Amino acid sequence: MPLVPMRILLDHAAENGYGVAALNVNNMEQIQAIMMAAQETDSPVIVQASRGARKYSNDSYLRHLMLAAAELNPELPIAMHQDHGNSAETCLSAIEQNFTSVMMDGSLSADGKTPSTYEYNVEVTKQVVDAAHAVGVSVEGELGALGGIEDGHGAGLSEAEVQEHLTNPDQAEQFVAETGVDALAVAIGTSHGAYKFTHKPTGEVLKMDLIEEIHRRLPNTHLVMHGSSSVPQELQDIINKYGGSIKQTYGVPIEEIQRGIKHGVRKVNVDTDNRLAITGAIRKVFTETPEKFDPRDYLKPAREAMAEVCKARMVAFGQAGNAGKIKPRTCKEMVDFYAGK
Ligand SMILES: [Zn+2]
Numbered sequence: 560m561p562l563v564p565m566r567i568l569l570d571h572a573a574e575n576g577y578g579v580a581a582l583n584v585n586n587m588e589q590i591q592a593i594m595m596a597a598q599e600t601d602s603p604v605i606v607q608a609s610r611g612a613r614k615y616s617n618d619s620y621l622r623h624l625m626l627a628a629a630e631l632n633p634e635l636p637i638a639m640h641q642d643h644g645n646s647a648e649t650c651l652s653a654i655e656q657n658f659t660s661v662m663m664d665g666s667l668s669a670d671g672k673t674p675s676t677y678e679y680n681v682e683v684t685k686q687v688v689d690a691a692h693a694v695g696v697s698v699e700g701e702l703g704a705l706g707g708i709e710d711g712h713g714a715g716l717s718e719a720e721v722q723e724h725l726t727n728p729d730q731a732e733q734f735v736a737e738t739g740v741d742a743l744a745v746a747i748g749t750s751h752g753a754y755k756f757t758h759k760p761t762g763e764v765l766k767m768d769l770i771e772e773i774h775r776r777l778p779n780t781h782l783v784m785h786g787s788s789s790v791p792q793e794l795q796d797i798i799n800k801y802g803g804s805i806k807q808t809y810g811v812p813i814e815e816i817q818r819g820i821k822h823g824v825r826k827v828n829v830d831t832d833n834r835l836a837i838t839g840a841i842r843k844v845f846t847e848t849p850e851k852f853d854p855r856d857y858l859k860p861a862r863e864a865m866a867e868v869c870k871a872r873m874v875a876f877g878q879a880g881n882a883g884k885i886k887p888r889t890c891k892e893m894v895d896f897y898a899g900k
Pocket of ligand 1: 643751785786828
């Protein structure tokens with residue numbers, strides 16, 4: 560089936576009370592790992608590419624990788640999403656490249672670093688919503704700011720500073736009404752990258768009760784958790800065992816994500832866990848068999864390690880077993896939906 564708008568995946572997830580992992584792609588092995596996991600678990604798929612990924616892989620390679628994934632998996636609904644668009648131009652160029660969903664992150668200015676004003680955020684997000692919905696493409700917005708920096712994007716806030724940039728529930732209600740976004744990324748204390756928390760997070764730093772409050776106010780808006788890798792100890796240990804140097808760190812526990820899913824979270828962004836899995840697998844091959852030099856000897860186990868992480872998340876978030884139940888709709892059909900026909 561052709562790539563589908565993200566909105567139909569999130570609508571199905573909302574109707575059936577599950578969440579969908581949004582997994583980042585930069586190259587062929589990563590898309591293959593995601594599709595292996597989705598095939599095995601009959602999962603709907605959200606694949607996302609950051610600006611950094613589009614630059615690294617080149618839009619043409621990326622687009623054809625996505626089309627290959629769709630061609631080889633006709634039974635699976637796949638949405639292709641722009642992660643953290645920094646400007647309307649970035650989102651519009653993604654739509655030209657066949658992305659079926661875009662994130663306009665107006666919580667930061669176009670430099671992708673400086674926290675912006677609420678007014679700017681509404682204006683730029685609304686502009687993208689108008690253009691995207693006119694062609695049936697879904698839109699995610701963001702209100703509040705996350706910690707850390709990923710792919711050069713982020714305000715670089717520390718674990719303590721993020722607490723001053725949490726999403727305000729009053730403002731969230733207003734933002735959704737003013738922009739018409741399909742999904743809203745909320746800031747609840749998480750950070751991008753591996754170093755999210757210095758201790759296993761408690762409710763003091765990971766504000767799951769804020770999600771519950773926002774969901775009460777916006778029961779029909781799909782909420783998105785960014786920076787939601789769990790940073791499992793065993794993945795840190797594998798890297799360190801084979802010569803790596805990851806300082807002890809803590810991610811978002813799976814059970815907290817599951818709590819979010821009970822309260823309106825429909826899209827869960829996971830990237831770091833996949834990066835850790837890939838790196839650990841490659842380090843293991845390099846350490847145990849230093850005589851090897853065929854890239855397939857380490858990329859194959861890397862791909863398998865990432866597929867295992869993807870599979871585990873697909874099962875934990877509840878999307879497993881749902882691909883076949885989703886009635887696919889094209890972007891074209893969504894144009895009428897947004898037009899209210
Ligand atoms: Zn993010």
